[in-house]
Amino acid sequence: MLENDEIVDQFKKSLSATIKSIGKSNTIEVNFVQDGPSIDGDIINLNEPNLQSLKKNLNYMRAEADSMALEIRLHTKEIHQEYLGNNDVVNEIFNAVEQSRIEAQGSHIFKGIKLNILNKHKFDIQNTEDKNNKDKEDYKEIIEAFRYVSYSELTGEILGGKFSAYKKLIQKKLGHEYNDFFKKLRNNITNQKNFADLLQTFLDNLGYYDHNNKQDGIDNEDSSEDKDLHDEDNKSKNQDSKTDTKHDDEASSSDLQQASSMDEDQKMGDEANENDLEYFPKIESLDKLENYKFYTDKFDEVVKAEELCDLKELDRLRLSLDQQVFTFKPLIAKIANQLQRKLLAQQTRQWEFNLEEGYLDTSRLARI
Template identity: 35%
Template sequence: MSNKEDNFKEQFKQALISTAKVISEDYKIDIKKIDKDLTSKKIDFFDVTNLSNKNDFVRLRAETDSGALKKKFSNKEIFNKNLPNNPSCKSLYNIAEKIRYEILGGKMLKGVKKNLIENYNQKIISTHKGQLKNKEDVPVTEAFELYMLKKFLNLELNAVSSKMLSFWENDFTSSIDKHLDFLNKNLEDQDNYSLKFSEILQNMDVFNSSNDDNNEDDDQKDNEQENKSENDDENQSDGKKDENKQNETQTSLEAGFDLSDHQTDKQMEDSESLKEDTENVMQKTNSNNVDQEYKIFTTEFDEIAKAETLEDIKEAQRLRKSLDQQLVSFQDLITKLANKLQRQLLAKQNRAWEFDLEEGLLDSSKLTRIIMDPYNSLSFMKEKDLDFKDTIVTLLIDNSGSMRGRPITIAALCADILSRTLERCSVKVEVLGFTTKNWKGGKSREAWAKNDKPKSPGRLNDLRHIVYKGADTQWRQAKNNIGLMLKEGLLKENIDGEAISWAYNRIKKRGEERKILMVISDGAPVDDSTLSVNSGDFLEKHLKKIVKFIENKSDVEILAIGIGHDVSRYYDKAIKITDVHELGDVMISQLAGLFENKNKLH
């Protein structure tokens, strides 16, 4: 190998290393071990010695990107928790998860998307199968990957790969196509996505056939390397898991919140019909278990939607522009608030830096050395990892009709300001909303009427829970969604207890050490349809029980902001504001207080 070629490959290797660290946001990762189960072989991403043509470079670049995306977007605990019980499904489950985090990476960085698609296209073109007569000639894993590339990445298959897929396509289509909308909407929610895929795969007729044995052998071969390294730890923990399983199950029933790490797929399926979305199943189970007196007539018509699916882009941009116009009059206040809150929070970080590194942020204080002597190397620095950064804040906003006008504007301003400010301080923020799909009960009430109107039916309206901004989504990517709160037709009834249970379950699954749930509301829960056929305090009692559980028995810190109303009768830690001008001092004092005390609030 010539020195020139050697130098080029070394530069390429260093570029891969830097790219992987930036994408994964982990500067200490061992890239060689980043993705043991990407293929059946353990990959050394930076083995550049055998690169001989353009295709090799494309492949290595794509595999490195994919491994880094797995580190960033794929939670191993969630992956293992939802792993199918049927061993034959595991390879397909693996491929489905890989496609999920690669799609997210492609949305985040166009260059990454280009690398991945170029590699897949190259793989499709280079496929040269011999005679293809029936299913036995095509492994189900290869066919499934082609199906996923076609349906989720919209890749065009060539004649050979199309024929390979054709033997299995009807099986995949009949089982998966009806769930495509749900799966695409939940790409950012690994738990929902992987649980749904696990259910789909285990119910596929494919895995009840004689092919199971062969598929199981292939799957065991694929995962042999990974299992070998983990068996010791798992064997040691299995005994403890079995010993504590009964107690943990009982605790989950008493608590009423999602402890799905201790539930099997079969238990989830038994709790509701397969037609119900996973989150709706959990929603119903949670509410009933926390409060045995709280009933729900049906969850069939409930909806959990991303804000961008509720309106077209033009309308979202128009509403965002309207919000920006209202922000203008508060611009000075917002700037002062953002700077003051940022100073308060950053001061509590006790920030520390490492200097004289070979990569990271450029250390501008050392640039004079380069000017004086160009042969001096550049010096870089990076911030040390601190516990403070390991924090997430969920903003749960009441989207009821009573919030229409100034209250919802103030709530939207709160969400916008806090998202931007906390993001600057390396605190992740999720923005959620809750309302109902209809006035007067909607389809739930119609179903109740057709069922001879049983007495005390419980909650009797169709819920609509909205994700305005995911925790891992940057503010600039979600800012139009926040403007959608101003859409009047969206604001209907408010059933707070179930909404808080839903938000709690989302934040509880996050890996951050600090978890703060902030509820922004204008008072008591109200739904005329429900209250007309139940006791007058039916929703209010449920809200109080949900809040008390979180305050007393969980590691999630909960805080409420009442807009124009005192909500302290529901929350131990509650504040009231009547105008956005009050937001500054209130937010600074309350948030700074939360971050100052790392112990659970009482």
């Protein structure tokens, strides 16, 4: 069980580091939750992995992380908000096509990401085909069609499953402007504002902005007024409760931190007493991860430690390493003894001299 948890923890660390590298931001916070993937500013929430999910859906999880990291790197939230209005259908279409723009631009930059996201969309569209039913609302079908068709047209990749039906639906909506529409979008894939302007113009020509816009505006005004009154009442009620619970939260937080530190110390003490090979995760279990491989070693490089930090920092790191390895000294000695016995067992050296006289001169043997 321990080695499985360590494998999952290593995957989490690697995935978090990859997200920060792709997103070009050290302020990104990566959380692993049970509620499904989401993104809020610089906070990325991903599904909590386990060893079973790593075996089956490793590339899918990497694709989700890649897509969110690209959104932080290539998407400006303020520009996107300018084009969102009261029409939920238009907003969903905007979100879907903008995500396709982000993924397409990222696919041009990172070839490995392109493969991950492509396989993810193929998997999703296959599942969408299985889940769809006759009672599904038309607007959801249109949003899914814009999502997959825009990704396909912007990247040049063909998806399977229900993709052909989605493409026919969009071609029917756009008519003779289909090719011109996606050609202009491809030419502005690196400019979010121009891309959004073109998309807004085409959606307006299709009549999406006129549909229910007036009624949506009236309904939203009434609901916003009611919401403001309701929020004011809740604010006054919650203010007192927050004041009362503040001190309790601080006290409980302090107790939890103290208990957590004691548990960690106890855990470290227990591990220090072990002297067998169970210290390490079983490396052979990694071979059971199907279809896992690195995409390319083109960008790999070897850099000397002296080039990364100065001598003072190297001494500090060396001291830190010695402290961490201290508890493993009994295990290191055990492994070293086993290795020595194996090496000695392979020796076939022998001495033969003075055989004609019928005895062995031990003094000469000592000199050897």
